[in-house]
Amino acid sequence: APPDFSGTWNMVSNENFDRYMQSLGIDLITRNLAKLIKPQKIIEQSGDSFVIRTLSSLRNYRVQFTLGQEFDEDTKGLDNRKCKTLVTLDNGHLICVQKGEKKNRGWKHWINGDDLHLELSCEDQVCKQVYRRVQEAC
Ligand code: ECB
16 A cells, blocks of 8 residues: 655754755855754645645745646745646655756655655755654544
8 A cells, every 4th residue: 555644754864955955056044044953744645635844943835736747836935946846656655856947856755664754856966854753642
């Protein structure tokens, strides 16, 4: 069965985030602030429909999509670009391609145990993040 990405996830590691942000043209002051934060992901999945919220003290970002349906993404509050974005599910991996000004842009999510993995790509940079599931009270 395909994985259920739904839940609340807290960042536990973040590799090469600075160079990923550099590849998106984010200024030094913003990068230095962004490096300090540990965002939370809140994912709501129902069938092929997803809402992913990335929450932090610095910025919040929300994206909503249906698998296999390209949509217009505005990365408002991040690098403020427009992309034609498509997300698909391949062998348990959520794969996003963000077509636009930046080459080779996208991300991949997958689950391993209690860990949600995320690879963010832009041009020749790959940022690797891991989030851990927040257990809800029973
Ligand atoms: C929203 C939390 C990020 C806070 C960083 C704040 C300022 C830095 C400005 C731009 C940096 C560029 C990208 C930020 C990196 C991650 C945020 C969202 C990454 C993303 O695309 O997540 C996907 C997959 O979970 C869903 O949107």
